[in-house]
Amino acid sequence: MVNDKHSQKIVDFIQNWSRKHSIWVLAYGTGCGAIEIPPTMTSRYDAERLGVRGAATPRQADVLMITGYLTVKTLKRVIRVYEQMQDPKYVIGFGSCTINGGMYYDSYNTINVLDKYLPVDVYINGCMPRPEAVLSGFAQLQKRIAEGRADGATQYKENLEWYRANQKRIIPNWVMPEYNW
């Protein structure tokens, strides 16, 4: 599109600037953390002033929030949802459970570290994170997007084999369409 290096820089800047101000979050909650999303979105904390709003389908969304614990059964669906999303796409790991398992670290059916299966751009810690922490996470994501460092989707594409191997390791019966670009 643009061959000139300096022009590319300007185009990137404009792209990132516009992406950062329209973060559409897929309305999909995997765990108990989804209960913190309504107060974040409604009048008191009003996340929409940052450009954060809900999107109905994966193809319209930019951000996939993994809210809380993630069972193996849900992980299957989450992977499909993530792969349906269109670039640019980002993942926010929400709560302790996505970081190291949290209080479900010894559960037989919930994953411990989300980063092994999906590329996480921003983690929000806490159990539960308050809406202030969620907004701080979104602000952090905006900062990373503006700097051009929120490249989880690219990482996923480049290291697809590694992610696939991890996913297949805990999902024994793999009946999903193969994803290729």
Add this chain to the structure above:
Amino acid sequence: MKELKENIIQRLKTNFADAVAGSEFSYNRVDVHVKKETIPSILFYLKEEMGYVHLSHISCVDWLEEGEFELVFIVWSPVDKVKVFVKTRLDRENPVLENIDMIWRQANTYEREFREMFGIQFTGLVAPDEFILEDWQGPPPFRRDFDTAEYAKKTFWNRPGREDAQDVRETISGRDGEEIPDFAKKYSR
């Protein structure tokens, strides 16, 4: 209430030879222990003859030390306002019980859960094999001899260097020869 409870126990004892009254827990609760063969008939009798029309809950207790499962059927009568706990013991090695979902259809869901989570077989149960768990390959997870921490460690592996999932503080102190203060020791796993 006391008379009513005694009346219930007396009536069950006269009709079912193996019925034994359990200890008293609260003012509106009656406990009855029976053999597992009697379960369908005693529940049917309670529902049709005595007005205990509501199956509140079925729960399973794993008595690992005694090698038995205990199934507890809780039924409720809106007329008597009494809950009857019908308890039975199953052998832990080969737990088999008669299916009761022709008495209460909602029992079907409980039975499927027990089949998956405890490995209890119900004769004559018509339901798909899987209930909540998907592609489950381990042993029934709600049994007490199933070590969830061990299973989680094996299935959802740790990063190299963190296999024992120990406190980071210990790793760092071991590397640098640093001493861990006493108050911090009790928090490490």
